[in-house]
Amino acid sequence: MTEQAQALIDKLQVRPGEKARLRDRDPRDKSLFGDQEQTKAETAAIAKDIDALQDRLYAEGSRALLVILQGTDTSGKDGTIRSVFNATGPLGVSVHAFGPPTKLELEHDYLWRVHAACPRRGTIGIFNRSHYEDVLIGKVRKFAPEAAIEQRYEQINAFEKMLVENGTTILKFMLHISKDEQKERLQARLDDPTKNWKFNPGDLDDREHWDDYQEAYETMLNRCSTEWAPWHVVPADRKWVRNAAIAAIVKGTLEAMDPQYPEVSWKPGDFTVA
């Protein structure tokens, strides 16, 4: 892993057991990067490196990487995926977006649909929202009794531990934006005809619960940043900073996983193609 990736992890990771305070983390922080244009160019290069590493992961075929993206409306989950993973072919990457549960999903425990969507060995799975919605909107909107929500943190930790012990590396990113930045982005969805389709009046309701959500996020970070699957809080008011940070951490993690092309049982010269 590069020094830069390690420095980013050190700065952005919520250490297990640490009290995570969102107000102490600046969503506009850009101190970890230099010039904007140069950083963007570096991110594009890293995205290509991720593709090359993914090819090795696929060839090796024994482990998986799960990238979980959480963040309030307009925090840039889609944009992150586009920036960091567009250079990676769809052969070995799948994105799963978790919307409101269907009737069939509600007929099972809340982790049922999540487990079903977990990435196959050799692939990268990206969760655009995730089971953490069940301790975020689920908590703020009281979709389940408080006692049931309370049990979920440990359930999620045990679930993720099982995944990790069975060969899936988990990277969790909370895209941290300010309330002012969200205002601008929501306004842009109202003003820009090409963004109108992204506007959902429900987002305004959620915005009214801003403080409740921030508190639910903090509880989530405190309870579910574990040794085996830590959370990273990514400053996301600046898209180029957000993309650069996540790209570097994803690449660094894949490098640390160090996937290997499998050995073959034959030597050059053993075969000829007629």
Next chain:
Amino acid sequence: MTEQAQALIDKLQVRPGEKARLRDRDPRDKSLFGDQEQTKAETAAIAKDIDALQDRLYAEGSRALLVILQGTDTSGKDGTIRSVFNATGPLGVSVHAFGPPTKLELEHDYLWRVHAACPRRGTIGIFNRSHYEDVLIGKVRKFAPEAAIEQRYEQINAFEKMLVENGTTILKFMLHISKDEQKERLQARLDDPTKNWKFNPGDLDDREHWDDYQEAYETMLNRCSTEWAPWHVVPADRKWVRNAAIAAIVKGTLEAMDPQYPEVSWKPGDFTVA
């Protein structure tokens, strides 16, 4: 729950933390029941009661019952399902048999296919074999490294706890037969043309590992009989004892769950059917 059901649970359950010794549990035990013919008639009646209780569970629509059947070859898993659940309509009961994992299943953690098959709210799910194969045949045949097998007991306990906390009651039955009884039943599969199809030469290989399997079962019972999902060791050399014991415990458990027909928002007389 009837006194008989409670007495059966007290006798057959492996208390959490208890050292389970299979040699101390007699597979031919029939002391819990009286006359064979009368017991069979009672089992048939209980099977109908289970159907009635299942109807309430379905109408209530909020909880599920998961019945896990484990036992060595010829221990009578299929026969149990036939005897205890044939009176229950398929509307609210599903049986899932776990054979050797497919290629797709092997591309995920071993609990992936199990979670996917868990029963919907309002239904009874029956696992004919289960995730416990992964600490039985998986352990005896060394399908995974010892350290990975070792982690599975806690993973399974956490998984089952999550299911229970989210509304699924779990009943686990180990069908306990003697090595002599298995010999007779395997021989019958070789001799009886209507049973030939059930014979699998691999069963003889497994029989050669009898002691290893008994040890793996004991470890499973010791490690995974929990407060939330205890194991029951059922004397299964006599089919009528096996069926009677499981039927009584299933009925007693459903009675204790006490599913209720939901209240409706209207009163008799509010509507007329033209």
